[in-house]
Amino acid sequence: MLGEPIRDRRSERHEGTKAEILEVAWRIAGTEGLAGLTLRDVARAVGMRAPSLYSYFASKHAIYDAMFAQGCREFLQGHDALTFTGDPLTDLKIGMRYFVSFCTDNPVRYQLLYQRTIPGFEPTPETFALSVAGLDRMRRQLAEIGITDEGSLDLLTAVGAGLTAQQISNEPGGTRWTRLVDEAVEMYFAHISERRKASDEP
Amino acid sequence: MLGEPIRDRRSERHEGTKAEILEVAWRIAGTEGLAGLTLRDVARAVGMRAPSLYSYFASKHAIYDAMFAQGCREFLQGHDALTFTGDPLTDLKIGMRYFVSFCTDNPVRYQLLYQRTIPGFEPTPETFALSVAGLDRMRRQLAEIGITDEGSLDLLTAVGAGLTAQQISNEPGGTRWTRLVDEAVEMYFAHISERRKASDEP
DNA sequence: GTCTATATTTGGATAGAC
DNA sequence: GTCTATCCAAATATAGAC
Incomplete structure (x- = not known):
C-alpha cells in the first residue's frame, strides 16, 4: 500500500x-x-x-496572525523547556524570569501578543486559542504553588508586566529592570506568605 | 501711561x-x-x-505636541493639589494612587506621555522639559520619604507601571488592578523597610 | 480665516499577461 | 508563481481665490 x-x-x-x-x-x-x-x-x-x-x-492581517501564532508557540515551547524544583519561591522566580525575558527579548513580539496596538487586527479564533493556552499554562503553574485567588494573581501579573514595560520603554536592550526580577518575586512572596499567616492565626 | x-x-x-x-x-x-x-x-x-x-x-505633530504639553501640565497641577501627611507609608499611597489614577483616567494621555508609540513624533524641547519636570516632582517626593537609591525607585515605578498597564490593557475603565494600589504599596514598603533593617543590624 | 482645488505620498489589494 | 500595471482609499500639506 x-x-x-x-x-x-x-x-x-x-x-x-x-x-x-x-x-x-x-x-x-x-x-x-x-x-x-x-x-x-x-x-x-x-x-x-x-x-x-x-x-x-491572503492579506497583511494574515501575516500578523501568523506572527502572533508563532509567538504563542514560542512561548509554549520555552515554557515546556523549563525545569521546576518543587520549591515555591524558586519556581516562582523561574517562571517570572522566563516571562520577563520572553517579553524583553523581543519587544515587537511582546507588543503583538500582549498589547493590542495594531489598529483593526484581531487574531483568528484558532490563533487566539494558542494565546489562551499560554495564559492557562502560567495560571496552572501558579496554582501548583498555591496561588489561586484573583487578587494575588493580578498583583503578580502586575509586577511582571511592570518590570517588562519599564525595561522595554525606558531602556530597551538593557537590564536595569530585569535584574530586579528576583528581588521583586521575593517581595511578592513575602507579602502573600505574611498575609496567609495573618489570616490563619486568629 | x-x-x-x-x-x-x-x-x-x-x-x-x-x-x-x-x-x-x-x-x-x-x-x-x-x-x-x-x-x-x-x-x-x-x-x-x-x-x-x-x-x-503648523502640522499634525504640532497638535500632538500641544496635547503632550497639556498632559504634562495636568499632571503637575494635580500633583500640586495633593496634600501629604508626613507619614511615609501614607504619603507613598497618596502618590501612587495619584499616578495610577492619572494614567488610567485617560489611557490616551498615558499612551502619549509614557509610551512612545506615535511613529515619528518627538515632543519639542520645551514640551519635553515639562515632562522632565513631572518626573522630577515625583522623584523629589520620594526622596523626602527616604527613597533615593536607583534600585528602590525602579522597583516602585515598575509596580506603578504594572498596575497601570494591566488595568488599561485588560480592563479599561474598571478597577480590577487599581484597587490593588494600597496593597501593592504596603508590600513594597514592607520590603524596603525589611531590607533597611537587615542592612542596619549586622 | 476659511474655503476649494489639488499636489503628493503611501500602502493595500486586484487583474491579467507570461 | 511572479510580474507589470492599475485601482482605490486615506491622509498630510500647499496654493490661491474670496
Whole structure:
C-alpha cells in the first residue's frame, strides 16, 4: 500500500517561503515598528514584488496572525523547556524570569501578543486559542504553588508586566529592570506568605 | 501711561479656537486611537475643513505636541493639589494612587506621555522639559520619604507601571488592578523597610 | 480665516499577461 | 508563481481665490 506519505516537494517549498516571509517580517517590524510593517518592504527583502506575497498570505492581517501564532508557540515551547524544583519561591522566580525575558527579548513580539496596538487586527479564533493556552499554562503553574485567588494573581501579573514595560520603554536592550526580577518575586512572596499567616492565626 | 495690557480680542479668540481644537483632538483620539487621529476628523468636529486647521497648528505633530504639553501640565497641577501627611507609608499611597489614577483616567494621555508609540513624533524641547519636570516632582517626593537609591525607585515605578498597564490593557475603565494600589504599596514598603533593617543590624 | 482645488505620498489589494 | 500595471482609499500639506 505504500503507506509512506509521499513528500510533496512543491508544498514543502511553499511552506519554506512562507517561513522566510515571516522571518523577514519580524526583522522589519523590529526596525520600523510593528505598525510600520509594509508589504512592499517585506516583498523587497525576500526578493519579490508586493503582489507576489498574496500567493502566500491572503492579506497583511494574515501575516500578523501568523506572527502572533508563532509567538504563542514560542512561548509554549520555552515554557515546556523549563525545569521546576518543587520549591515555591524558586519556581516562582523561574517562571517570572522566563516571562520577563520572553517579553524583553523581543519587544515587537511582546507588543503583538500582549498589547493590542495594531489598529483593526484581531487574531483568528484558532490563533487566539494558542494565546489562551499560554495564559492557562502560567495560571496552572501558579496554582501548583498555591496561588489561586484573583487578587494575588493580578498583583503578580502586575509586577511582571511592570518590570517588562519599564525595561522595554525606558531602556530597551538593557537590564536595569530585569535584574530586579528576583528581588521583586521575593517581595511578592513575602507579602502573600505574611498575609496567609495573618489570616490563619486568629 | 495706561499700563493695563489692552485685551486683544482677536488673539483671545484665536487661543480659544486652539483650545477647542485640542479638546476635540482628545475626544477623537479616545475613540479612534491616538494614531487614528486625522486632521479631517478633527476639522469636521469643530466645523471646519482640514486646511483651516493650519491657521492654528503648523502640522499634525504640532497638535500632538500641544496635547503632550497639556498632559504634562495636568499632571503637575494635580500633583500640586495633593496634600501629604508626613507619614511615609501614607504619603507613598497618596502618590501612587495619584499616578495610577492619572494614567488610567485617560489611557490616551498615558499612551502619549509614557509610551512612545506615535511613529515619528518627538515632543519639542520645551514640551519635553515639562515632562522632565513631572518626573522630577515625583522623584523629589520620594526622596523626602527616604527613597533615593536607583534600585528602590525602579522597583516602585515598575509596580506603578504594572498596575497601570494591566488595568488599561485588560480592563479599561474598571478597577480590577487599581484597587490593588494600597496593597501593592504596603508590600513594597514592607520590603524596603525589611531590607533597611537587615542592612542596619549586622 | 476659511474655503476649494489639488499636489503628493503611501500602502493595500486586484487583474491579467507570461 | 511572479510580474507589470492599475485601482482605490486615506491622509498630510500647499496654493490661491474670496
